[in-house]
Amino acid sequence: MPRHVAIVMDGNGRWARRRFMPRVFGHKFGMETVVRVIDDCAARGIEYLTVYAFSSENWKRPDEEVSGLMNLVLVGVSKYLTRLAKNGVRIKVMGDRSAVSEKVRQAWNEAEELTRDNRGLTLTVAFNYGGRWDIVQACKRALADGVSAADLSEESLSRYLALAHAPDPDLFIRTGGEVRVSNFLLWQLAYAEFYFTDCLWPDFDATEMDRAIAAFAGRDRRFGGVKTDPNEATA
Ligand code: IPE
Ligand code: IPE
Ligand code: MG
Numbered sequence: 001m002p003r004h005v006a007i008v009m010d011g012n013g014r015w016a017r018r019r020f021m022p023r024v025f026g027h028k029f030g031m032e033t034v035v036r037v038i039d040d041c042a043a044r045g046i047e048y049l050t051v052y053a054f055s056s057e058n059w060k061r062p063d064e065e066v067s068g069l070m071n072l073v074l075v076g077v078s079k080y081l082t083r084l085a086k087n088g089v090r091i092k093v094m095g096d097r098s099a100v101s102e103k104v105r106q107a108w109n110e111a112e113e114l115t116r117d118n119r120g121l122t123l124t125v126a127f128n129y130g131g132r133w134d135i136v137q138a139c140k141r142a143l144a145d146g147v148s149a150a151d152l153s154e155e156s157l158s159r160y161l162a163l164a165h166a167p168d169p170d171l172f173i174r175t176g177g178e179v180r181v182s183n184f185l186l187w188q189l190a191y192a193e194f195y196f197t198d199c200l201w202p203d204f205d206a207t208e209m210d211r212a213i214a215a216f217a218g219r220d221r222r223f224g225g226v227k228t229d230p231n232e233a234t235a
Helices: 012-017 023-043 063-086 102-115 131-144 154-158 206-217
Strands: 004-008 048-055 090-094 122-129 171-174 193-196
Touching: 012 023, 023 048, 023 063, 023 206, 063 102, 090 102, 122 131, 131 154, 171 206, 193 206
Parallel strands: 004 048, 004 171, 048 122, 090 122, 171 193
Antiparallel strands: none
């Protein structure tokens, strides 16, 4: 079982288009899917779930879609926060919060504050997040803290990255059929197992999750080493 699952929740727009509905309709259903997937992950003993909700490049979308997505944050927090908090979920938000509206910032702060002492699944929402932004902001904060070139290491820089509160993802899932990372966790995915599915995000369910986990279970993770086969005679 992976400890940490990271998901690029893609395909909301196409899902809506197939129903002759506006893209924001797909995002609304996508939000319901995230809430179900949080339960599915918790039920399977997954400790960390990180979801890509809004990328630093998603500002390029039409104003109507961007404001629809921002509004969904407010709707989602008011509709689901109490329940998630009661279920022990600890919520973290990562991304550049300086660029979002005061209302959205407050909603994220509230979600983090209310769940900070929870000990269940840690849900990290990547919002106005980009993997390159993450590495740059980590370097900036390390420099501001007086970390010298000599002290800078993979380990010391990791402490400033947005996912410092979690181990690296074990399993990366992307729905929606595209086979790319789209500036998600560039540093942290170094040794993740990748799983791609054509399933559009609003259709992603427990069966799809089990398929991804089964694929993960069948992978041989070597981390650059060699696997020693117990049945093979060693010279
Ligand atoms: C992913 O779905 C959700 C966000 C980027 C917010 P898309 O909106 O990218 O859906 P498609 O890829 O256009 O179908
Ligand atoms: C990635 O999906 C971002 C999120 C799921 C939030 P996009 O739909 O924005 O990615 P591209 O544009 O297809 O690479
Ligand atoms: Mg997309």
